[in-house]
Amino acid sequence: MKETIKFTIIALLIFVVLIGIIIWPLPGFIVLVVFLLLLGFYDLFQKKHTILRNFPVIGHIRYLLEMIGPEIHQYFVESDTDGKPIDKNHRSYIYERAKEQNETHPFGTELDVYDDNYKWMQHSIYPAMKMKTPPRVTIGGKSCQQPYSASIFNISAMSYGALSQNAIQALNLGAKAGNFFHDTGEGGISKYHLQGGDLVWEIGTGYFGCRTNEGKFDAEKFREKANSEAVKMIEIKISQGAKPGHGGVLPAAKNNQEIAEIRGVPPHTDVLSPPGHSAFSDAEGLLQFVQQLRVLSNGKPVGFKLAVGSKQEFIEICEKMVETGIKPDFITVDGAEGGTGAAPIDFSNYVGMPWEDALIFVVDTLHAYKLKKEIKIITATKIFTAFDIFKALCLGADVCNSARGMMLALGCIQALKCNTNECPTGVATNNPKLVRGLVVSEKWKRVRNYHKNILEDFLELLSASGCHSLEQMDRNLIYKKVDKQWQSYS
Template identity: 45%
Template structure:
């Protein structure tokens, strides 16, 4: 009994101490809240008013787990994230009891299944696509689906390592993003697309100008297959890349060639490029120095300015054209960008892709310029839709982040990512085990490619790049659907296609502006 009584006395003392501390804390917070002048709620409702800020901060997480329906969340809903998770784990992606997708929403694509699709022995794998036929070292791109630009610095060392290894396993390429080439990009042995941003990270001299010596050094890596000149990206068109100072350590600073202690903010455009003639000059210069394909990446605000690009190409000759154009939708993601640009600027990929594909084809450059689609394309239906519209290749960043374990915590810009993907905090990075995540990256890529091939077979063609706009219907405002080629007639290859275009009012005017006779 003596020990029990003593234990109860100790517990009672501890409880009294806790209660006294709690009362003291509440009293201190009361005085602080009542005396501060910045927050009216806390001033009028001391202590209790603090819960409003806490609940506001936690609201997005409670909605994610408890309140939002599978198809409601933004920017990616639970159904999309769950599909990527199952695909990355190599699990079956069959579901029961029918689709949860609302097929009556205007703009929804519906693929048109064939009455007599190809038999099992009539399927074909996607053939490699030649990019840069006029280069000394052209590239035969093996995959329709690849990893979009994510810079080392914006994402962590283990994330880059896992992406590199997974890309090699799946036979796809990895875009470096504008942050330069790190040893971790090369680690897995995958194909690399080096992105040249407006700040020239990784290929800049001491004054921040493009360095031919560094270009040659990069091109000497057999893994570096192509160079992509980033004009703008969908999440922040008109503004350069933003890497917060908290995410710049010594290694990131050395690779990028920037000082530590302050944000690394890229110019909003390449200073030496004032028009499309300057752009074609820059493309030609990089292609000559490296010997490898060179393309551009841009978010599109309107088709109007791009007529000048294709007119300039026609005047100079097809060899002057960019080897590829990456069209980034205005809905694209990023780790850090001003909300007005994320929400309000740039055409969505749905509009931008059609315009760029049609312009390229009207200019007779279908086989010369490859179109790459980028912008929240994470599931097989997204990829198949883009190919139907005319994209040759699709790239994704967010999809591969989900395969790494991203939970959409929306902390990419704060160096506090709980999954270790976008943080340089070693404690948080330890949660991302490269050997496990590389397998998920590869499994996700294979699943997307395999299911896009399944869609292609369902609509009656042997492989994805044979899909056309006529194979997909688009839901209209009244709930009915119409074939994509009726909404947006496509220009086919060769003289026959141009002849058809001349009979179409919309294309007639475009051909005149391009100088076509």
């Protein structure tokens, strides 16, 4: 229905232009001007389409190209399986589930199933009965006094500042409606995060929201915020895949007065988080910090997030867990393919272990030290589809997060303007003229829909695999090519 309305408007626009040309000059000019003014007012005040709210009339050109331009796109721009960092097929998958449009795909697979990078899942000729409700995972080890029941799919870390106030509100309302968690990112907790959704408060190297004037960790400020009812878990950010070993970057153009006050930094300046933490400098210090945050938060689940670089450093952390008896409740594993609003290109492209290898290494190392039973693994790199979730859980993850998937559900069009404050969809900007295009009352529903529908897809895959529960999932179900032969990950 919505696509029909869009097509009708574009067809009417073309018709009016043609009529205007025929009866040109004066009558046609008047007809054209009146029509464009009416169309512009309609675009400006409708709430469904961000691009049209922000770019009245001319925004229809984009939709026109979408409708008449598949061949132009295919032969002269990019194929549906190209496009970086997220190809068109994956973007369409997310949009369709967020808008609850057609969720089937015509004419068969577009992937090269003989490509060396192709992965596939084993199915059973005796499918299991599909679960009626998606399973949940309890996060919290023996030292945790307030364990949390998590959805297997959630909103990954994105800060207020990196995203707009409207985007943060819509994400949190979507999380509330869908009963899944919203990771705050390292930028602190803003009022826009407090719409009723469950929060994972991420503490980065800048300690935003719990820092002294000198930028050190402030225990009392942390205690006050960590014991908020909205905060369900605490995540210490050691590093992220898009820029491991570098620290977060908030460009001056996005650092307005409100954001600066939340973070405790000067406004209108580049905010560069330190590359490492000042609260600890080794494995034992990290675990002592985990324990400190657990005590200050009255026993809420505490974990840490990292992109793997040195395997030996992670092994040392595991050795110290065994030695001290201090264990995090969860570990979030990021990969080198992770997303970011701003990062130096060398860090983004060449630093850190790729996601799949990092996840397998962390899971296997925890098993080797007999630690995995108490520690849940969250993973968050390019999780867009139900198969992505299925694969991650088979490889050993317990919970999946998505950042860019949720941005696309909000209406992101991958304009690649995240670091300029010029995002045309109002998602990754603080420019009020662009933020207004993102209507919170409409977009939170798309976040909820995306979450709901991707989990429905996941349950169908789980059924097709013959599994009756998450516990039956393992690496035998996923295949990759090794030396030109198909082998499972087991």
